[in-house]
Amino acid sequence: MASQLDGPGQIKLATLDEAGQQLQRLHAVVERYALAVRTQTEAGGFRQQLVRAATPLAGLLKPQFGVIADVVTAFVLVASRGGSEQVKVRSLRESVAQIRMQLDIAVTKVKEKHAIAGEKPEA
Numbered sequence: 001m002a003s004q005l006d007g008p009g010q011i012k013l014a015t016l017d018e019a020g021q022q023l024q025r026l027h028a029v030v031e032r033y034a035l036a037v038r039t040q041t042e043a044g045g046f047r048q049q050l051v052r053a054a055t056p057l058a059g060l061l062k063p064q065f066g067v068i069a070d071v072v073t074a075f076v077l078v079a080s081r082g083g084s085e086q087v088k089v090r091s092l093r094e095s096v097a098q099i100r101m102q103l104d105i106a107v108t109k110v111k112e113k114h115a116i117a118g119e120k121p122e123a
Contacts, residue, residue, distance in 0.1 A: 030093060
């Protein structure tokens with residue numbers, strides 16, 4: 001049974017799709033940072049890259065998905081905080097996983113809430 005979405009649902013799904021793409025970029029930066037920490041190379045420039053990658057994502061999600069935007073903001077706080085590099089990498093990876101999970105849940109909820117029931121074929 002295929003269902004279509006109403007206008008607001010389509011807009012929300014487009015927002016979530018764009019957020020997923022930005023999250024992939026953010027995850028790539030986190031993994032490059034983790035590799036730099038693991039190989040003990042210079043990792044100082046990654047802090048700014050993480051903040052620059054996460055800030056537009058928070059801005060994109062804030063109008064419609066404020067709770068997910070708050071999780072992204074918490075990611076920015078973890079990225080900008082000092083401390084052990086390994087602990088920071090672990091926290092950043094957990095934050096990316098949490099954001100991804102929240103986005104997946106939001107997609108499911110949008111599809112449920114904004115579905116337009118189509119005609120059912122007779123069996």
